[in-house]
Amino acid sequence: MGFKDTLADVSRHRNAYTLALSASMGSVFYGWDTGLMGGILTLKSFQHYFGIDKLTAFAQANFNGNVVLVMQAGCMHVIQKINVSLLMLLRTSSRFGRKRSLIASGIIYIIGSSQTVALRVLYFSRVFAGIGVGMVSVLALTYISECMPRHIRGRCTGFVQFSNNIGMMLSFWVNYSASINIPYSDMQWRMPFAAQLVPGVLFILLMIPQPESPRWLVEQERYDEAARTLAYVVQTSVDHQAVLLTLDEIKALASSDSVDVFEMAGSRAYNHECLSN
16 A cells, blocks of 8 residues: 555545544553653652752662552553453443543543642652553543444554654653753752653543543443444445444354454444445
């Protein structure tokens, strides 16, 4: 596929790419929160405020490890490996919807990213923000995979990892900018904490106008809305044969308890229509 063909494909499926990029914004604050503490821990102003500079080298190493670890504890990555929290999270999203669950994860992240005034608050906010980060790391992929046409699904789910790396890069430059441009003061380390609110707010604002997952809508027997989502993604009419055939396929998949989460959306007719438009 040439460059012109790629641009034509992006234009043809601009709704799909907009949806994927909106959901992937959640992965930006995932990467941002992951890379944030590494830079802040090196700031002398942060070390002085929390008394870290008065600790022994061993105690400093413990503090640095703990303050990074608590965010991972909120994410429940270890538990996810045995599929406990993952099943709980998917059950929650099955009840309330993928979109609302994603927006809730952004709200949780914003609350957890609020200004830090004491060590206990720092630990609590890191754990709380980690819950939102853990939610979005699972739900963003699920939501995108359920909404995307098959032939661009891999590309669009790849936005999630790409956005994660973008978030890490941005957190590095924000930390670096604070260290050289803000004088030694509490604001020097508070500013990076405040800046991490930006991707969380953008994520929520971008997700609000996006449609709900067609898979979830079918599970709720809201078939007209599911058809509108399918039509919106590929910019066609709701009564198009490809949309109707895809809707019937999703109904069949939804009735199967053994269906894989990444096989929830798309059909040959639907994707043929996507490729031929």
